[in-house]
Structures are given as C-alpha cells and as structure tokens.
Amino acid sequence: MKVIQVRHAGGEYPVYVGQGLLGMTSILDRHLEGRVLVVSDQNVAKHYLDRLRPTLSRIQHKRKIILPAGEEYKTVASWQRILDELVELKAQRDATILALGGGVVGDMAGFAAASYMRGIRVIQMPTTLLAQVDAAVGGKTGVNHPQGKNLIGAFHQPAAVIADLDTLQTLDERDYRAGLAEVVKYGAIRDPGFFAWLDARADALAARVPDALVEAVYQSVRNKAEVVAADEKEAGQRALLNFGHTFGHALETFTAYQRYRHGEAVAIGMVLAARLSEFLGRCPTGTSDRLERLLQRLGLDTRLPADADPDRLLNLMRLDKKNRADQIRLILLDDIGQASVTPCPADDIREVLVK
Numbered sequence: 311m312k313v314i315q316v317r318h319a320g321g322e323y324p325v326y327v328g329q330g331l332l333g334m335t336s337i338l339d340r341h342l343e344g345r346v347l348v349v350s351d352q353n354v355a356k357h358y359l360d361r362l363r364p365t366l367s368r369i370q371h372k373r374k375i376i377l378p379a380g381e382e383y384k385t386v387a388s389w390q391r392i393l394d395e396l397v398e399l400k401a402q403r404d405a406t407i408l409a410l411g412g413g414v415v416g417d418m419a420g421f422a423a424a425s426y427m428r429g430i431r432v433i434q435m436p437t438t439l440l441a442q443v444d445a446a447v448g449g450k451t452g453v454n455h456p457q458g459k460n461l462i463g464a465f466h467q468p469a470a471v472i473a474d475l476d477t478l479q480t481l482d483e484r485d486y487r488a489g490l491a492e493v494v495k496y497g498a499i500r501d502p503g504f505f506a507w508l509d510a511r512a513d514a515l516a517a518r519v520p521d522a523l524v525e526a527v528y529q530s531v532r533n534k535a536e537v538v539a540a541d542e543k544e545a546g547q548r549a550l551l552n553f554g555h556t557f558g559h560a561l562e563t564f565t566a567y568q569r570y571r572h573g574e575a576v577a578i579g580m581v582l583a584a585r586l587s588e589f590l591g592r593c594p595t596g597t598s599d600r601l602e603r604l605l606q607r608l609g610l611d612t613r614l615p616a617d618a619d620p621d622r623l624l625n626l627m628r629l630d631k632k633n634r635a636d637q638i639r640l641i642l643l644d645d646i647g648q649a650s651v652t653p654c655p656a657d658d659i660r661e662v663l664v665k
C-alpha cells in the first residue's frame with residue numbers, strides 16, 4: 311500500500327492506494343467518527359457494500375442510501391435525498407459520510423457533507439479509475455444544473471481517501487478508459503516525464519497490466535496532491551486541472567449528461583484545447599497530434615459528434631466557472647507538460663468547434 315498526504319489550509323489527509331483496502335477495518339476505523347451514512351450507487355453497492363460489513367457491524371447508528379447510477383442523477387434532487395437520510399439518521403456534527411462509488415457518488419456525497427450542518431466529515435472510497443486518480447482527491451464537491459456542469463457546489467476536503475485498486479476489476483471497459491483521460495491530463499499540463507511514460511506504457515495501461523495501473527494511479531494522485539496543496543481553492547494553478555473541461559463540460563451539458571462519461575468528454579475537450587493552442591501559435595506544431603494519438607491508443611474517441619452545434623457549445627462555455635469579465639478563459643498548452651490559463655475570444659474558439 312502507498313500513502314500520499316494531501317496538505318490543505320485546514321490540515322492534511324491521507325490517500326491510501328493499494329489492494330484489499332475496502333475490507334481492512336484498521337484503515338476505516340482510524341477515520342470513522344459518530345453516526346455513519348454510507349452513500350453509494352446501485353452498481354457499486356451490488357459489488358462492494360458487503361466489504362464494509364465488518365466495519366459497519368460495529369457501528370450502532372448507521373444508515374445507507376443507494377442512488378441510481380449515472381451522471382444524469384448528479385442533481386440537486388439526489389443531493390436532497392442524501393440530506394434527508396442524514397436527518398433520518400439524526401446525524402450530528404460528528405457524523406461521517408462514507409462515499410463508496412465513482413466520481414458522481416463522491417461529488418454528491420461530498421457536497422452533502424459540506425452543507426449538512428455547515429460541514430461534517432466525508433471519507434471518499436473511490437471505485438472508478440477516474441475517481442481514484444482525480445475526483446476523490448482535492449475537495450471539489452457538487453452537483454450539475456441542467457444548464458451547466460457542477461454549477462452548484464463547495465470546496466470540502468475529505469478526512470481520508472481509500473482507493474482500493476481491486477475495485478477496478480469490475481469496472482467496464484468504457485468507464486476504465488474514461489478514467490485514463492484524466493490520467494493523461496496530468497502529463498499534458500504539468501508532467502512531461504509522466505506523459506512520456508504513458509506513451510511508453512499505453513498498451514499495458516489499456517490492458518490494465520497491474521504494475522502499469524498502480525504507477526498511473528500513484529503518479530496521478532501525486533500530481534493532484536501537489537496542485538491542491540499549492541492552490542486549494544483554485545485561485546491560480548489549480549485551474550490547470552480543468553484542461554479540456556470547458557469544452558468537455560459544454561459537451562456533457564449539450565447532451566443532457568446522458569451520452570458521455572465525463573472522461574470521454576474531457577478527452578475530446580483536451581484535443582480541442584490543444585488544437586486551439588496550436589492555432590494561436592502557443593505551442594509547437596504537432597502537439598495536438600501527439601496528445602490525440604495517445605488518447606486514441608488508450609481507446610478514447612477524440613472527435614466532436616456529428617450533431618454538435620458550435621454555437622450552442624459556445625453559449626454553454628459562457629457559463630463556465632473560470633470565466634471572468636465576460637471572457638471565456640481556457641487552459642491552453644504551451645507544450646506537452648506545460649499549460650496556462652488564457653482568455654480566448656469567441657471567434658478563435660469557434661474555429662476549432664467548426665472543424
């Protein structure tokens with residue numbers, strides 16, 4: 311097992327990465343307090359809820375809520391259902407939420423923890439690759455609005471993150487690949503050595519070869535922990551973690567959160583952002599092709615769908631949280647491994663949306 315500490319203004323917490331962790335009572339016991347609410351979704355609960363039984367059997371006051379699975383359920387209504395369960399549990403300020411699932415469960419459970427009684431503990435137990443390398447770490451929580459991704463939310467750091475790599479065995483191919491998009495993101499924005507490693511081990515990663523997978527998760531969490539420690543509330547460099555997301559979020563919203571996995575939309579968005587970076591002369595020619603080739607080798611689609619409407623996408627991008635003074639701000643690449651936040655005129659953005 312590897313442990314990466316995430317430092318933030320209010321203290322620090324461990325991210326445990328290893329095998330067999332869900333069943334290890336000693337780890338959970340270290341971080342549990344008060345009454346306990348387990349939040350999960352139908353797919354994950356079927357596979358993994360039982361693994362928490364040894365720990366939960368010793369807790370007197372506990373409840374669980376099993377939500378329907380999928381991005382379309384990352385809503386205010388689901389968040390409200392979690393709050394209702396906390397009230398039923400008679401949870402007090404010392405209660406703990408256990409978020410067992412992918413990024414959707416983690417973001418909603420985290421937001422419920424941030425808002426119930428103005429803040430209770432959450433322990434993230436991510437079960438998708440995407441949640442292990444990204445969503446469970448760093449304290450961004452929230453839900454979608456029909457007009458915009460993650461428009462409602464809060465920063466609320468977990469008390470611990472327990473990433474059990476064994477859970478990835480039941481993840482279907484599509485969700486596994488979606489997680490790889492966020493892995494590639496770290497290489498593209500800040501870690502050229504990791505990008506080169508990903509290029510070298512792409513086939514092994516696509517095939518879930520264990521040593522490649524452990525290294526990919528570890529390097530991703532390390533990168534994310536460094537960024538969060540430097541800029542917890544996204545005043546500066548944390549925005550780089552949004553590479554590809556302004557396009558990707560618009561695409562998710564445009565398709566009513568029903569067609570794309572988040573990572574799939576981000577893969578398309580990263581290639582668009584890289585193409586725009588090249589169009590604007592900010593990065594060497596060929597940069598976007600390098601990125602696109604790697605994503606494709608990892609099994610990810612990199613092109614906008616035929617029915618994408620550039621003007622609607624552009625309009626959705628106007629509601630992005632990074633925008634200031636009515637200007638759309640994007641993360642552009644200066645090179646592989648180097649990125650910056652850049653205000654972009656709508657006409658330039660349209661150039662890559664119409665191609």
Ligand SMILES: NC(=O)c1ccc[n+]([C@@H]2O[C@H](COP(=O)([O-])OP(=O)(O)OC[C@H]3O[C@@H](n4cnc5c(N)ncnc54)[C@H](O)[C@@H]3O)[C@@H](O)[C@H]2O)c1
Pocket residue numbers: 351352353354357379380381384411412413414415417437438439440441444445446447448449450451460477478479480481482485488489571572573
């Ligand atoms: N807070 C953050 O910093 C952050 C970072 C990245 C993404 N996100 C958010 O995360 C969400 C995407 O997360 P995701 O890709 O994990 O999607 P998800 O949570 O919808 O999970 C994908 C699918 O996999 C299933 N699943 C989960 N674990 C499984 C397992 N071990 N075995 C079998 N099936 C399993 C789920 O039921 C679901 O159907 C998006 O809403 C995105 O905005 C948040």
Ligand SMILES: O=C(O)C(=O)C[C@@H](O)[C@H](O)[C@H](O)COP(=O)(O)O
Pocket residue numbers: 444448450459460492544548549551552555631
């Ligand atoms: O942790 C961050 O910061 C990120 O931006 C990580 C992203 O991968 C993630 O999708 C996040 O939820 C996006 O946040 P948002 O602020 O753009 O909604």
Ligand SMILES: [Zn+2]
Pocket residue numbers: 444492555572576
């Ligand atoms: Zn993301």
